[in-house]
Amino acid sequence: MNEEPFDAAAAYRWSLSAEDRARLPYYDALVNALSEAEIGRTLLEEARPEQRNPMLVLAALHYGALCGDPVLAPLYDAIGALAPGEFASRIASRLEERPDLVRRQLHRATQTNEPGRSAVLAAVLRVLKARDVDDIHLIDVGTSMGLNLYPDLYRVNVHDPSDPSVLVIHDLNGTVRSGNLPTVHQRIGIDLNPLDPDQPDDVRWLEACLWPEEPHRNARFHSILEQMRQWPRAIRLKGPAVQLIDEAVSSCSPNATPVIFHSWVAAYFTPAEQREFRARVMRHVEAGAIWIYFEHPKSVPGLDPPPSATDSPRKGGSQIVVSEAGAEPASWGWAHAHGRWIALTPPPD
Numbered sequence: 616m617n618e619e620p621f622d623a624a625a626a627y628r629w630s631l632s633a634e635d636r637a638r639l640p641y642y643d644a645l646v647n648a649l650s651e652a653e654i655g656r657t658l659l660e661e662a663r664p665e666q667r668n669p670m671l672v673l674a675a676l677h678y679g680a681l682c683g684d685p686v687l688a689p690l691y692d693a694i695g696a697l698a699p700g701e702f703a704s705r706i707a708s709r710l711e712e713r714p715d716l717v718r719r720q721l722h723r724a725t726q727t728n729e730p731g732r733s734a735v736l737a738a739v740l741r742v743l744k745a746r747d748v749d750d751i752h753l754i755d756v757g758t759s760m761g762l763n764l765y766p767d768l769y770r771v772n773v774h775d776p777s778d779p780s781v782l783v784i785h786d787l788n789g790t791v792r793s794g795n796l797p798t799v800h801q802r803i804g805i806d807l808n809p810l811d812p813d814q815p816d817d818v819r820w821l822e823a824c825l826w827p828e829e830p831h832r833n834a835r836f837h838s839i840l841e842q843m844r845q846w847p848r849a850i851r852l853k854g855p856a857v858q859l860i861d862e863a864v865s866s867c868s869p870n871a872t873p874v875i876f877h878s879w880v881a882a883y884f885t886p887a888e889q890r891e892f893r894a895r896v897m898r899h900v901e902a903g904a905i906w907i908y909f910e911h912p913k914s915v916p917g918l919d920p921p922p923s924a925t926d927s928p929r930k931g932g933s934q935i936v937v938s939e940a941g942a943e944p945a946s947w948g949w950a951h952a953h954g955r956w957i958a959l960t961p962p963p964d
């Protein structure tokens with residue numbers, strides 16, 4: 616979040632990266648239609664400042680469809696059969712008619728819990744393991760439903776055979792590269808609103824946050840929810856990260872290194888919160904913790920992102936930043952916001 620005057624039309628236009636626009640024609644058309652429609656801009660402006668993210672409006676519309684709205688539900692079901700422009704203009708008309716469909720959901724937050732980001736985390740943890748970080752406690756800040764608390768239990772296929780640049784979590788039956796990641800002891804998730812996999816409405820909201828043109832993400836989400844029942848339970852702390860980070864780190868037993876991780880979370884902090892969060896985390900890093908984050912650098916000025924020797928290989932990439940115990944944050948490369956690809960360039964040990 617930044618302090619410049621808010622431009623809703625521009626926010627829609629920038630909400631998807633160029634590569635996502637190219638591969639998601641329906642959402643591409645929809646963000647264009649919402650940026651042009653007065654009601655689309657008005658609703659985004661009505662969201663509280665830290666949630667003026669077009670993804671909130673997209674998720675609210677999708678939620679309306681999942682709840683069976685008689686106009687939206689058939690439109691979302693017709694993805695692939697209808698032309699993208701028609702899909703988008705009919706949704707914009709429905710919004711004109713029934714703005715309450717979105718307005719009623721504006722109290723929520725974009726909580727997209729993207730397990731593809733665990734693939735990015737796993738890639739960093741593998742390097743740390745090679746540098747003798749054998750035992751960790753994982754603290755996932757902005758954990759949503761906690762899907763990124765298990766990088767060691769997912770099977771990560773780093774190079775998809777159909778596209779070597781795609782980094783995917785391929786399936787969930789086991790551990791990939793077992794033995795190559797540090798052992799995770801405690802798992803702690805912090806969130807303003809931790810979501811519960813046993814609450815149907817929480818599950819539906821996360822389904823709504825997924826993009827309807829990517830049905831594999833929905834299938835993967837449900838597969839993970841099933842698997843999670845067998846996985847070690849995580850501790851969940853509810854409240855602002857800035858207030859809870861010290862408690863989370865001090866609750867870790869001294870037998871392992873605390874790893875503080877966050878992906879697409881600090882962008883929702885105010886600049887002052889970002890600065891305070893950084894200062895608190897850096898005190899833990901000085902005391903031996905490791906800090907790994909994955910955010911768009913322009914959205915987190917208060918974290919003071921380090922310079923990167925290389926640009927993102929594709930426009931709109933998120934920066935991977937790592938601060939090893941006792942050291943300043945360093946850029947370790949770039950990845951797609953959902954972990955579809957990674958360009959990891961860790962500095963020499």
Ligand SMILES: C[S@@+](CC[C@H](N)C(=O)[O-])C[C@H]1O[C@@H](n2cnc3c(N)ncnc32)[C@H](O)[C@@H]1O
Nearest residue numbers: 726727728729757759806807855856878880883
């Ligand atoms: C876009 S989601 C990302 C979720 C998860 N980190 C991931 O990458 O899949 C952002 C999450 O951060 C949480 N969040 C936002 N501001 C927060 C704050 N000040 N303190 C704690 N959690 C926060 C939201 O509730 C939401 O679950």
